[in-house]
Amino acid sequence: MSQIRIHSGLLIEPDGGKLVELFVDESQRDLKRKEALNLPKIKLTKIDVEWVHVLSEGWASPLKGFMRESEFLQTLHFNSIRLEDGSIVNMSVPIVLAIDDSQKNQIDGSSSVALVVDGNNPIAILSDIEIYKHNKEERIARTWGTTAPGLPYVDEAITHSGNWLIGGDLKVIEPVKYHDGLDSFRLSPSELRAEFTRRNADAVFAFQLRNPVHNGHALLMTDTRRRLLEMGYKNPVLLLHPLGGYTKEDDVPLHWRLKQHEKVLEDGVLDPETTVLSIFPSPMHYAGPTEVQWHAKARINAGANFYIVGRDPAGMSHPLEKRDLYDADHGKKVLSMAPGLERLNILPFKVAAYDKTKNGMAFFDPSRPQDFIFISGTKMRTLAKTKESPPDGFMCPGGWKVLVEYYDSLDQAENGGVSEPVPA
Amino acid sequence: MSQIRIHSGLLIEPDGGKLVELFVDESQRDLKRKEALNLPKIKLTKIDVEWVHVLSEGWASPLKGFMRESEFLQTLHFNSIRLEDGSIVNMSVPIVLAIDDSQKNQIDGSSSVALVVDGNNPIAILSDIEIYKHNKEERIARTWGTTAPGLPYVDEAITHSGNWLIGGDLKVIEPVKYHDGLDSFRLSPSELRAEFTRRNADAVFAFQLRNPVHNGHALLMTDTRRRLLEMGYKNPVLLLHPLGGYTKEDDVPLHWRLKQHEKVLEDGVLDPETTVLSIFPSPMHYAGPTEVQWHAKARINAGANFYIVGRDPAGMSHPLEKRDLYDADHGKKVLSMAPGLERLNILPFKVAAYDKTKNGMAFFDPSRPQDFIFISGTKMRTLAKTKESPPDGFMCPGGWKVLVEYYDSLDQAENGGVSEPVPA
Numbered sequence: 001m002s003q004i005r006i007h008s009g010l011l012i013e014p015d016g017g018k019l020v021e022l023f024v025d026e027s028q029r030d031l032k033r034k035e036a037l038n039l040p041k042i043k044l045t046k047i048d049v050e051w052v053h054v055l056s057e058g059w060a061s062p063l064k065g066f067m068r069e070s071e072f073l074q075t076l077h078f079n080s081i082r083l084e085d086g087s088i089v090n091m092s093v094p095i096v097l098a099i100d101d102s103q104k105n106q107i108d109g110s111s112s113v114a115l116v117v118d119g120n121n122p123i124a125i126l127s128d129i130e131i132y133k134h135n136k137e138e139r140i141a142r143t144w145g146t147t148a149p150g151l152p153y154v155d156e157a158i159t160h161s162g163n164w165l166i167g168g169d170l171k172v173i174e175p176v177k178y179h180d181g182l183d184s185f186r187l188s189p190s191e192l193r194a195e196f197t198r199r200n201a202d203a204v205f206a207f208q209l210r211n212p213v214h215n216g217h218a219l220l221m222t223d224t225r226r227r228l229l230e231m232g233y234k235n236p237v238l239l240l241h242p243l244g245g246y247t248k249e250d251d252v253p254l255h256w257r258l259k260q261h262e263k264v265l266e267d268g269v270l271d272p273e274t275t276v277l278s279i280f281p282s283p284m285h286y287a288g289p290t291e292v293q294w295h296a297k298a299r300i301n302a303g304a305n306f307y308i309v310g311r312d313p314a315g316m317s318h319p320l321e322k323r324d325l326y327d328a329d330h331g332k333k334v335l336s337m338a339p340g341l342e343r344l345n346i347l348p349f350k351v352a353a354y355d356k357t358k359n360g361m362a363f364f365d366p367s368r369p370q371d372f373i374f375i376s377g378t379k380m381r382t383l384a385k386t387k388e389s390p391p392d393g394f395m396c397p398g399g400w401k402v403l404v405e406y407y408d409s410l411d412q413a414e415n416g417g418v419s420e421p422v423p424a
Numbered sequence: 425m426s427q428i429r430i431h432s433g434l435l436i437e438p439d440g441g442k443l444v445e446l447f448v449d450e451s452q453r454d455l456k457r458k459e460a461l462n463l464p465k466i467k468l469t470k471i472d473v474e475w476v477h478v479l480s481e482g483w484a485s486p487l488k489g490f491m492r493e494s495e496f497l498q499t500l501h502f503n504s505i506r507l508e509d510g511s512i513v514n515m516s517v518p519i520v521l522a523i524d525d526s527q528k529n530q531i532d533g534s535s536s537v538a539l540v541v542d543g544n545n546p547i548a549i550l551s552d553i554e555i556y557k558h559n560k561e562e563r564i565a566r567t568w569g570t571t572a573p574g575l576p577y578v579d580e581a582i583t584h585s586g587n588w589l590i591g592g593d594l595k596v597i598e599p600v601k602y603h604d605g606l607d608s609f610r611l612s613p614s615e616l617r618a619e620f621t622r623r624n625a626d627a628v629f630a631f632q633l634r635n636p637v638h639n640g641h642a643l644l645m646t647d648t649r650r651r652l653l654e655m656g657y658k659n660p661v662l663l664l665h666p667l668g669g670y671t672k673e674d675d676v677p678l679h680w681r682l683k684q685h686e687k688v689l690e691d692g693v694l695d696p697e698t699t700v701l702s703i704f705p706s707p708m709h710y711a712g713p714t715e716v717q718w719h720a721k722a723r724i725n726a727g728a729n730f731y732i733v734g735r736d737p738a739g740m741s742h743p744l745e746k747r748d749l750y751d752a753d754h755g756k757k758v759l760s761m762a763p764g765l766e767r768l769n770i771l772p773f774k775v776a777a778y779d780k781t782k783n784g785m786a787f788f789d790p791s792r793p794q795d796f797i798f799i800s801g802t803k804m805r806t807l808a809k810t811k812e813s814p815p816d817g818f819m820c821p822g823g824w825k826v827l828v829e830y831y832d833s834l835d836q837a838e839n840g841g842v843s844e845p846v847p848a
Contacts, residue, residue, distance in 0.1 A: 070761065075517075076569075077503050077713065077758055088763070092501075107515060111571070133751060137567035143498075145562035147571045289501065334501050337494065339763065 003047055010202055011193055012305040012343060015089040016062030020053055020191055022170045034171050036114035041106045042166070044115050044123070047157045050245040051095055052115065053126055053176035053281045059190035059237045059298040062089060065170030066097040069132040072165065076142040079293055090340030092293035094143065094385040095287055097126070098134050100162030107131070113166070122173060129168035134161070137143030143327070144287050150319025152248035153285045176281075182258060186244065187278040189302040194305050195276055203228050203235035205306035206299040207345065208313070210243045210251055211286060211377060212260045212403055215361040216352030218269045223346060223363075224308060225274060236277045239304055243295075248316075254279070256406040263398035286316045288326035289334035291306035296335060300344055310336055310349035312347060360393030381407070430648060434626055435617055436729040436767060439513040440486030443613055443725060445477055456597050460538035460546035464531045466523055466590070468539050471581045474669040475519055476539065476548055477600035477705045477837045481612035486513060489594030490521040495558040496589065500566040503717055504763040514764030514789040516717035517709055518567065521550070522558050522683075524586030531555070536671035537590070546597060553592035558585070568711050574743025576672035577709045600705075604806070610668065611702040613726040619700055620727050625661035626654050629730035629771065630723040632737070634667045634675055634708060635801060636684045636827055638819045639785040640776030642693045647787075648732060649698060650770060662699045663728055667719075669707030672740075678703070678828040710740045712750035715760035720759060722766055733759055734773035784817030805831070 014020075024032045044052065054060060062083065067075065069191075073096055074081045079092040097115075107113055112127040136158055138407065141147050144154070154224040177183050187195065196204050205224050209217070221238055228236035240261060244254050252260075258279070265272045285291045291314035296307045313331040317322055336346050355362035364372055375394060383390050384403040395403075438444075448456045468476065478484055486507065491499065498505045503516040521539075523531075531537055536551040560582055560689035561703055565571050568578070574585050611619065620628050629648050633641070645662055652660035662687060668678050674683075682703070689696045706722065709715045710796040720731045737755040739748055760770050777796040779786035788796055799818060808837050819827075 070757065073713075073754065073758055074761055078761070078763055079501050080763070081760060082763075135569075135751065137572075138750075141565035141569045141571060145559075145565045148561075148564060289497075326562075327559065330497065333494065334497055337498055337502070337506060339502055339504070341507075 003241065011196060011204065011303040012300055013330045014058065014061045014189070015340065016083060016087075018062070019058040019193075021188075021190065022064065022172050023175065024171050024173050029173055032171065033420065036125055036173070037117075039114040040103075040110050040113050041114050041116045041120065041122070042097070042103060042126075045118050045157065047246050047283050048097060048311075049117060049123070049176060050281060050283045051097070052170065052172060054245075055095065055170050056176065056299075057190070057281070059189060059282065059301055061089070061189075061301045063091070065126060066167045067095055067165070068130040068167035069165075071167070072096060072132070072346045077138065078339065079290065083354060088340045090293050090297040090338055091290075092290045092297070092338070093287065094139060096134075096165045096167070099166050100159035101164070101166050103162065104131060104155060104164050106222075107166075107405070110227065123176065123380040124170055124172040125190070126166065126168040129166055131164050131166050133206065133338050134163050134165045136161070136163075139297070141149050142242070143285065143290055145290070147319070148319045148321075151286065152316075153246065153283065153287075156246060157283070167264065174250055180255065182255060182279060183243070185258060185277065185279045187276075189298075192239065192276065192278060193303040196237055199237055199274075199276075200235055201303075203233040203236040203306060204239055204304040205236060205308060206239040206241055206296075206302070206304035207308050208241055208256070208280065208297065208299070210247055211394070212252060212257060212286070212380070212399065213240075213264045213270075214375075214380070214399075215269060215393060216354075218264065218279060219352050219361050219363070220308065220350060221270060224306070228306070228421060236274070236306075238303065239269070239299065240270065240275050241276045241280045241283055241299065241302075244279035244281050247284045247319055251284075252403070253408060255305075256402060260399045260402040263402055264396055267286045267396040269396045269399070269400075274392045286314055288313070288315045289330045293338045296338075296341055296344055296346075300341075305343070306347055307335075307346045308347045308349060310412035312352070354391050354394055358393075359391070385410075430520070432461060435620060435628065435727040436724055438482065438485045438613070439721065439764065440507060440511075442486070443482040443617075444484050444485040444488060445612075445614065445704070446596050447599060448595050448597050453597055455466055456549060456595065457546060459571065460540075460549055460597070461538050462693045463538040463549065464527075464534050465538050465540045465546070466521070466527060467543065468541050468549075469581065469604075471670050471707050471727070472521060472539075473547070473600060474705060474707045475521070476594065476596060478669075478722075479519065479594050480596040480600065481614070481705070482577040483613055483704075483706065483725055484515070484790055485613075485725045487515070487519065489550060490591045491519055491589070492554045493589075496520060496556070500563065501715065503764065506812075507570060513715050514717050514762055516714045516721070516762070517579075520558075520589045520591070522582075522585035523555070523590050525587050525588070527586065528555060531590075533826035536592075538681045539550075540550060547600065548596040549593055550590065550592040553590055554592050555588050558587050560587075560590045567714055569707065569714070570742070572743045572745075575710065577670065577707065577711075578671060581672040582588035589617045598737075606679060606703060608703065609682060611700075616663065616700065616702060617727040618663055620663075623698075623700075625660055627657040627660040627730060628663055628728040628758055629732060630665055630720075630726070630728035631732050632665055632667065632704065632719045632723070634671055634681075634809055636676060636681060636804070636819070636823065636825075637664075637688045637694075638799075638804070639693060639817060640778075642688065643785050643787070644732065644774060644777050645694060645699075647774070648730070649759070654731070660698070660730075662694070663723065663726065664694065664699050664701045665704045665723065665726075667708055668705050671708045674709065676827070676830060679827060684823045684826040686792065688820055689841065691820040691822045693820045693823070705778045710738055710739070710749075712737070712739045713754045716755045716759050717765065718764055720762075720768055724765075729767070730769045730771055731759075732771045732773060735775070738811060778815050780815075780819055782817075783815070820840075
C-alpha cells in the first residue's frame with residue numbers, strides 16, 4: 001500500500017498542512033549508518049523506540065523530532081504549539097528523550113547524536129540538538145495533574161530516566177519494525193491515508209482502544225456509521241485503532257487484543273468492508289484529559305476527521321485514593337475545547353449496557369434502568385478468568401474465546417507453564 | 425479620576441475588546457442588598473474578597489465572575505480561554521470560589537447566591553450559578569507543577585477549602601475598599617486608563633513587584649523608558665505596580681512597601697512625572713511561569729502594552745528541595761509564547777548588580793565579573809535587619825530607612841511591642 005501515491009483531497013489535512021515523515025532516503029541509508037558510527041551514542045529504551053516510530057511516521061506532525069525546550073514548555077503549559085506562521089497545532093503529551101549526566105558529558109560539543117538499540121545498532125540520527133533540564137516533578141504534575149507514586153508510564157519511563165532532555169531533528173535510518181507477526185497491522189499515517197482513499201472514504205471515524213471489543217463498542221461504531229450516513233456521507237470508514245505501544249501490566253497484551261479484534265471482524269460484528277483495523281504505535285500515558293488530545297490529534301494526521309470519545313478516556317484509578325484519577329466527563333470536555341483540534345468532529349460515546357429485555361447490548365435508556373446490566377472491564381476479566389460465560393450477546397463467541405484463552409495462558413504461566421510476553 | 429470618560433484610542437485594547445466591570449448601578453444598590461438578604465449566603469475569606477475585587481474591576485476581563493467549569497478546565501489545561509467569536513484570551517490562574525458540602529446543600533436549587541463578609545453583610549451576588557467538583561490535587565499540580573506541601577497560597581487558600589467550586593455571573597454591590605489608608609492607591613483598570621490618557625501616554629510599561637525597589641530596579645525602569653523613547657515613542661509612562669493582595673508571611677507587607685516606593689519617587693530615583701504608582705489588587709500564587717502570564721494579562725487590561733519580566737518571576741524556593749521551584753528562565757520563555765499575549769511586548773529584565781568601579785547599580789558586564797556584587801533579597805533583608813548599611817548607591821537613603829524601620833517594628837513586635845499587621 002505504501003507505494004500508492006494518491007491525491008488525498010477528500011481527507012482532512014495533517015496538522016501543519018503536510019505529513020512530516022522523518023525517514024532517510026533509501027539511497028542514503030548506508031551513508032547515514034556510517035555517519036552514525038562516528039557520533040556519540042544514546043542507547044534507547046523500548047519506549048524511546050516507540051516514540052522514534054511515532055515521530056518517524058508523522059503521527060506527531062509537524063514535530064520534526066524529539067522536542068526542544070520551547071516545544072516542551074508549550075506542551076506542558078498550553079497543550080499546543082505555535083507554528084512559524086502563527087497557527088496552532090495541538091500537542092498535549094511531551095515527546096522527549098531523556099539522557100543522564102554521563103551521556104550528556106559524552107555528547108560534549110557534538111551537534112548530532114546516534115540513537116542506538118541492541119548493543120550498538122544505530123536506528124536514527126538526532127541533529128541540531130538542544131540539551132535542557134528534565135524537571136521530572138514538573139513534567140509529571142503538569143501532564144498527569146498528580147505526582148502520586150504508581151503512575152504506570154512514570155514508573156516505567158520517567159522516574160529512573162536521566163536529568164536532561166535532548167531535542168533535535170530526527171532522521172530514521174530505516175522504518176521501525178518489531179518482527180512480532182503484527183508489523184503488517186502497523187500502517188503509517190501515510191499508508192492509512194492511501195487506504196482510506198483507495199476505499200473512497202468520504203468520512204473517517206477513529207476509535208481508539210486498548211481493551212477487547214464487546215458488542216457495546218460494536219453497537220456504538222455501527223451506530224456512528226449510521227449517523228454519518230444520515231448526515232449525508234456516502235462512505236464513512238471506521239479506523240479501528242488499538243494502541244500498540246507500552247501498556248500497563250494488567251491490560252490485555254497487544255497480540256491477544258489483535259486476535260480478539262480479528263474475530264470480531266470475522267464474526268461479522270463489525271463490517272470488514274467499512275473497517276480498517278490497524279495498530280497505533282504510541283505508548284500509553286494513562287493521562288486522561290491530557291492524553292486524549294494526543295490520541296485525537298494523531299488520528300487527524302492519519303486522516304480521521306471524526307473521533308469517538310468515551311467515558312474517562314485514557315483514565316485509570318488513582319494510584320493511592322479510592323477514586324478515578326480523572327473526572328469521567330473531563331476528557332470529553334477538554335477535547336471539545338482543545339486548541340488545534342477545532343477541525344476534528346468529536347463524537348461523544350453513548351453509554352451502552354446489557355439490555356435484559358433484548359438479550360444484547362443496547363444504548364442505555366434512563367427511563368427503564370432496571371432492564372440494564374453494566375458489565376465493567378473488571379467484571380469482564382473476572383468472568384473470562386473463571387471461564388464463566390458473559391450474558392448472551394455481550395461479545396461474539398469467537399472474541400470471547402480469545403479472551404478465555406488469554407487468561408488460561410496466564411494461569412499456565414503462573415503455574416510454570418509457557419510464559420506469555422507482556423509488553424514492557 | 426474615575427469620573428473622567430476619555431477616549432482611550434492610544435492605549436492597548438482590553439482582552440475581549442471591552443473592559444468588563446461588574447458593579448451594580450448606584451441606583452440599584454439598595455434593591456440588590458434587599459435581594460441578597462433572601463438568597464443563600466456564602467461567607468467569603470479575605471482572599472475570596474480580593475478575587476471579588478479583581479473580577480469586579482475587570483482585571484480578568486472578559487471574565488464575568490468566578491469561573492464555571494469550562495473556564496476552569498481551559499485555564500488548567502490551556503492557560504487560555506476561547507471566546508464565543510473564536511478568539512483566545514490568556515487566563516493562566518484559576519479564579520474560583522470554593523464551597524463545602526454544607527454550603528452546597530444550603531444552596532440547593534437556588535440559581536443565585538449572596539457573597540457575604542463580616543457576619544452577614546452582602547457585598548455581591550453570584551447568579552446563574554454552576555457548582556462542580558473541586559479536585560484540589562489536580563488544580564494544584566496543573567497550576568504549580570508540583571504538589572509538594574508548603575506552597576503558601578495552597579496552604580492559605582486551597583488545602584482547607586471546600587470540595588466544590590461555584591461559578592457564575594458576579595455583580596458587586598459596591599466597590600471593594602479596605603480602609604487601610606491605601607485605597608487611594610488602588611486604581612482600577614478603568615481609572616488607570618484614564619490616568620494614562622490624561623498624561624498623554626503613547627506607551628505604558630508595567631513593572632510588577634512585591635519587593636522594595638532598589639536602584640537596580642530603578643535603573644532598569646529608567647533604561648526601559650530610554651529605549652522606548654529611542655523606539656520613537658514620545659511619552660512612555662511607567663506603571664509601578666506592587667501586588668497588594670495576599671503575600672506570604674516573610675514578604676514585606678504592602679503598606680511598608682508603599683512607603684518605600686513613595687520615598688523612591690520623592691528622592692527622584694524614579695521620575696514622578698512619568699510614573700504612576702498604583703496597587704494591583706490580586707493575591708499572589710507564587711506559581712512562576714503560570715502566574716507571570718496572569719500578571720501580564722491583567723496589566724493589558726489596565727492599558728499596559730509593554731511588560732518587564734524578570735529572572736524567575738513569581739518564583740520561590742522549592743518547599744522541600746534545596747533548589748528554586750522553577751527554572752529561572754522559564755517565566756520569560758513561557759510568557760513570550762503564551763496564547764493570548766501576542767499583543768503585549770515582553771521586555772526581558774537585564775541583570776543589574778552593584779558595580780564597585782561606579783559605586784552604584786549597573787547592568788552586569790560579563791567581561792568584568794570581578795567588578796560586580798550581587799545583593800540578593802535575602803542579603804538585603806539581613807542587612808536591613810541588622811541595621812547595617814548596604815553599599816552606597818544600592819538604594820536611595822530614604823527608601824532604605826523605611827526598610828530598617830520595618831524590620832525594627834518586627835523586632836518590637838517579637839519583643840511584645842506594637843504588632844504590625846501582616847496581610848493574610
